[in-house]
Amino acid sequence: MIRRCVAALAALLATLAQAATPYAEQTPCNGHPGIALSVPAGWCAGLVADARDGLRMPRRLLEVAPGRFWIVDMGNWEPRRGRLLELRTDVPRGQPGRVRVLASRLDRPHGLAKGPDGRIYIGEAGTVWRTPVGDAVQRQDVITDLPTGGAHPLKELAFTPDGRLLINMGSLTDACRGDDQQQPEPCPELTGPQSHAAVYVATFGGDDFALQSFRPFATGLRNSLGLASTTARDGSVRLWQAENSVDYTDATLPAEELNELKDGASYGWPYCVSDARGKAVVARGYEGRARCGGHNAAHAAWPAHVAPLQLLTTPSHVTTGPFAGRLLAVWHGYRAGGHRIVAWRLDEHGSPLGAREDLVRGWHAQAGVRPLGTPAGASFDAQGRLWIVEDRNRSVIVIAPRQP
Numbered sequence: 001m002i003r004r005c006v007a008a009l010a011a012l013l014a015t016l017a018q019a020a021t022p023y024a025e026q027t028p029c030n031g032h033p034g035i036a037l038s039v040p041a042g043w044c045a046g047l048v049a050d051a052r053d054g055l056r057m058p059r060r061l062l063e064v065a066p067g068r069f070w071i072v073d074m075g076n077w078e079p080r081r082g083r084l085l086e087l088r089t090d091v092p093r094g095q096p097g098r099v100r101v102l103a104s105r106l107d108r109p110h111g112l113a114k115g116p117d118g119r120i121y122i123g124e125a126g127t128v129w130r131t132p133v134g135d136a137v138q139r140q141d142v143i144t145d146l147p148t149g150g151a152h153p154l155k156e157l158a159f160t161p162d163g164r165l166l167i168n169m170g171s172l173t174d175a176c177r178g179d180d181q182q183q184p185e186p187c188p189e190l191t192g193p194q195s196h197a198a199v200y201v202a203t204f205g206g207d208d209f210a211l212q213s214f215r216p217f218a219t220g221l222r223n224s225l226g227l228a229s230t231t232a233r234d235g236s237v238r239l240w241q242a243e244n245s246v247d248y249t250d251a252t253l254p255a256e257e258l259n260e261l262k263d264g265a266s267y268g269w270p271y272c273v274s275d276a277r278g279k280a281v282v283a284r285g286y287e288g289r290a291r292c293g294g295h296n297a298a299h300a301a302w303p304a305h306v307a308p309l310q311l312l313t314t315p316s317h318v319t320t321g322p323f324a325g326r327l328l329a330v331w332h333g334y335r336a337g338g339h340r341i342v343a344w345r346l347d348e349h350g351s352p353l354g355a356r357e358d359l360v361r362g363w364h365a366q367a368g369v370r371p372l373g374t375p376a377g378a379s380f381d382a383q384g385r386l387w388i389v390e391d392r393n394r395s396v397i398v399i400a401p402r403q404p
Contacts, residue, residue, distance in 0.1 A: 022370065022371040022393050023035040023036075023047050023050075023369075023370050023371070023393070023395070024036065024368060024369050024370065025047065027044075028046070029044035029045055029046030029398070029400060029402065030044070030046045030385070030398055030400035030401075030403070031046070032046030032047055032048050032398060033046065033047045034046055034047075035047050035370060035397065036362065036366070036369050036370055037360060037361070037362045037363065037370070037397070038358075038360070038361045038362035039359070039360055039399050040321075040322035040323075040359060040399075041322075042401060042402055043322070043399055043400060043401055043402055044399070044400060044401075044402040045360070045397055045398070045399055046397065046398045046400060047395060047396075047397060048087070048089060048387075048395075048396040048397060048398050049087055049093075049098075049099065049395065049396040050393065050394055050395045050396070051393075051394040052093075053087075053093070053098065053099045054085075054099055055071070055073060055085075055099075055394040055395070055396070056073055056074075056075045056076070056081075056083075056394060057073055057074040057075055057076055057391050057394065058071050058072070058073045058074075058085075058376065058377075058389035058390075058391055058394065058395075058396065059072050059073070059074050059109075059110050059309075059376045059377055059389060059391060060072040060110065060111065060112035060310075060376075060377040060379075060389065061087075061112070061377060061379055061387055061389050061396065062112050062113070062114060062120065062379050063379065063380075063381040063382060063387070064086075064114075064120060064133045065133065066382065067088060067089050067090035068086060068087070068088060068089075069086070069087040069089065069387065069396075070084060070085070070086055070087075070102070070112065070120060071084070071085040071086070071087055071389065071396070072084060072085075072109045072110060072111070072112045072122065073085055073109075074108055074109060074110065074391075077108065079107045079108060079125070079148070080105045080106070080107055081105075081106075081108075082104075082105075082106035082107065082108055082109040082124070083101050083102075083103060083104045083106060083109075084101070084102045084103040084104075084106065084109065084122060084137065085099055085100065085101060085102065086099070086100050086102055087099050087396065102136070102137050103122075103137050103139070106122070106124050107124045107125045107126055107127070107148065108124065108125040108148075108153055108154060109122055109123065109124045109125075110123055110124075110154040110155060110156060110225070111123025111128070111154075111155050111156045111157030111167075111168075112157065112377075113157040113158060113159055113165075114159075115130065115159055115163075115165070115204075115209065116159065116163045116209070117130075117204075117209040118132070118133070119131060119132050119133075119209075120132075120133060121142070121157055121159075121165070122157075123154075123155030123156065123157045123167065124155065125146070125148040125153040125154065125155065126144070126145065126146045126147070126148040126153075127141055127143065127144050127146065128141075128142045128143040128146070128155060128157065128165075128167065128202075129141045129142055130142055142202075142211055143167070143202060143211065143214055146169070147169070147172075147194065147196065149172065150170070150171065150172030150173065150196070151170070151171065151172060151173055151174060151223075152168075152170025152171055152172070152222070152223040152244075153170065154168065154170065154223075154225060155167055155168055155169075156168040156224060156225045156226070156227050156310075157227075158227035158228055158229065158311075160229045160237060160239065161229060161231055161237050162237065163203075163204060163209075164201050164202065164203050164204075165201065165202040165203075165204070166199055166200070166201055166217065166227045166239065166261075167199070167200045167201070167202060168199060168200075168223065168224040168225060168227065169194075169195070169196055169197070169198045169199070169200050169216075169224075170196065170197065170222065170223040170224070170225075171189055171196050171197035171222045171223060171269065171270070172189050172196055173189070173270075174222075174246055174247050175246045175247075175270045175283060175284070175285060176188075176189060176269075176270040177285065183270065183285040183286060185271070185286065185289050185290065187270050187271075189270075190219060190220070195216055195219060197219060197220060197221055197222055197223075197269050197270070198216045198217070198218065198219040198220075198221060199216075199217050199218045199221055199224050199227065199241060199261060200214060200215060200216055200217060201214075201215060201216075201217040202214045217261065217263055217264075218241070218259075218261045218262065218263070218264070218265050218266070218267065219265075219266050219267070220266040220267040220268045220269045220271075220295055221241060221243060221259070221267050221269060222243060222244060222245060222246065222269040222270070223243070223244040224241045224242070224243065224244075225242065225244060225308065225309045225310065226240075226241065226242025226308045226309065226310050226311035226329060226330070227239075227240070227241055227242075227311060228240050228311035228312055228313050228327065229313070230313055230327060230346055230350035230351070231350055232348060232349045232350040233348045233349075236349075236350070237350070238260060238349075238350045238351065239260065239261040240258060240259070240260060240261065240299075240311055240327065241258070241259045241260075241261050241267075241311070242256070242257070242258060242259075242302075242308035242309075242310075242311050242329055243256060243257035243258075243259055243267070243269075243298070243308075244256060244307055244308065245257060245273055245274070245304070246269070246270065246273055246283060246284075248284070248304070250304065251304065251305075251335075252276055252303070252304050253273075253275065253276070253304055254273035254274055254275065254281075254283070254304060255273070255274040255275060255276055255278065255298070255301035255302055255303065255304055256301075256302040256303065256304065256305070256306050256307070256308055257274050257278075257298035257299075257300070257301060257302065258298065258299045258300040258301075258302060258329075258352070259296070259298055259299055260296075260299045260351075262296065265295075265296045266294070266295045266296065267295055267296050267298075268280060268283075268292060268295035268296075269283075270283055270285075270286070271283055271286045271289075271290035271291075271292070271295070272286075272290060272292040272295055274297075274298045274301045275301070276301060276303075276304075277301060278297070278298050278300060278301035279297075280292040280295065280297045280298070299351075299352075300352070302329075302331075303337040303338075304337075305333045305335050305337070305338065306331040306332075306333045306335075306337050306338040307331060307332040307333035307338055308329050308330065308331055308332070309330050309331075309332040309375075309376050309377065310329070310330040310376070310377050310378060311327065311328070311329055311330075312327075312328050312330075312378060312379065312380075313326070313327055313328070313346070314326045314328070314380065315380050317382070317384065318380060318384040321384065321401075322357075322359060323343070323359065323380070323384070323386060325345055325346050326343040326344065326345060326346065326357075326359075327343060327344050327346055327352045328341060328342070328343045328359070328378065329341070329342050329343070330375050330376065330377060330378050330388075331375070332374050332375060332376055332391075333374075334372060334374055334392075336364070338374075339361070339363035339364070339372070339373055339374050339375065340358050340359075340360060340361035340362075340363065340375070341358075341359050341360040341361070341375055341378060341386075341388070342356050342357060342358055342359065343356070343357045343359050344356060344357065345357075360375070360386070360388065360399060363375065363390070371392070371393055372392065373390050373392055373393055373395075374390060374391060374392040375388050375389070375390050376389050376390065376391040377389045385398055385399060385400045385401075386398070386399040386400075387399075
């Protein structure tokens with residue numbers, strides 16, 4: 001009897017914890033409870049969904065139709081706990097159909113992108129698949145047998161303007177250190193028929209947009225959870241990667257990086273990292289053995305441990321306001337310099353220019369106001385509002401113009 005009572009109490013506490021929201025609700029924002037985050041002047045932050053709606057570990061979201069958002073929810077870091085969800089913002093909270101499961105038992109899903117064929121692409125740890133937008137998923141596996149082990153199994157996805165798909169193939173280890181604590185040179189993760197620590201490119205063609213080729217595009221990249229492209233005024237395209245660098249215990253080293261990707265180039269992992277000024281230096285463990293001159297240097301250095309989890313560019317229909325013409329980065333890191341969404345203006349060549357703008361911040365814990373938050377992904381809707389998934393508190397947040 002006592003054991004049953006204890007079990008029942010534990011279940012009740014778990015239910016209450018799941019139902020509670022850690023954000024203090026304030027003046028409504030865009031029809032949703034307002035929350036206290038620092039956003040551009042004239043804008044506000046609204047809490048759209050959270051654990052009360054069944055969210056567990058949301059990592060990406062995408063508007064697939066007016067009032068309909070698809071969400072990739074990892075569940076946790078264990079295999080086969082992930083789901084693809086649909087959120088209907090036109091359905092009142094607490095009503096049936098507001099959040100429903102489109103697919104379950106997914107293996108650590110992370111990537112979510114709309115292809116030029118109009119279908120939605122989902123990146124699981126070992127598979128990239130696609131489905132048309134509809135009431136039910138019509139799954140078609142596109143790329144299979146991807147590596148699922150190691151420290152960085154998540155597959156980020158990003159389409160280029162010419163229809164190619166960039167895919168993250170993260171490193172198996174932090175710094176190519178094996179069980180024997182040795183760091184070999186060459187690093188075996190960079191060799192073989194399916195090298196790791198790389199960004200791959202998939203090309204498609206034909207009537208059904210079928211896979212034509214799949215190959216490494218750029219290497220020496222530890223974990224590319226931020227991938228994006230920009231277009232210059234002359235129509236040329238530039239590809240960008242946000243690098244989650246090696247995990248030193250130092251508070252300020254090594255820098256996270258913004259890299260401009262070039263076909264066939266190497267960016268130094270595990271032999272080289274960037275210092276706080278963006279200069280390439282030999283990584284710890286490779287002193288006296290590695291040289292950095294043969295690798296591409298970072299375009300820019302970001303503070304250590306900010307953990308960039310996504311790159312995105314403002315869509316063309318957003319022509320005015322604080323988000324227009326920007327390259328945005330989602331910094332997930334829980335340390336003081338992280339947990340924010342930052343941006344840079346883009347120049348006529350499609351390159352980030354000038355000082356960093358902290359567009360959405362204030363996720364540090366404040367008793368009675370908000371918990372520590374860690375944004376994981378973001379996207380724009382057709383109205384130019386910014387939608388954010390925050391995985392630590394299982395939340396969907398909208399950043400919208402403040403109404404009178």
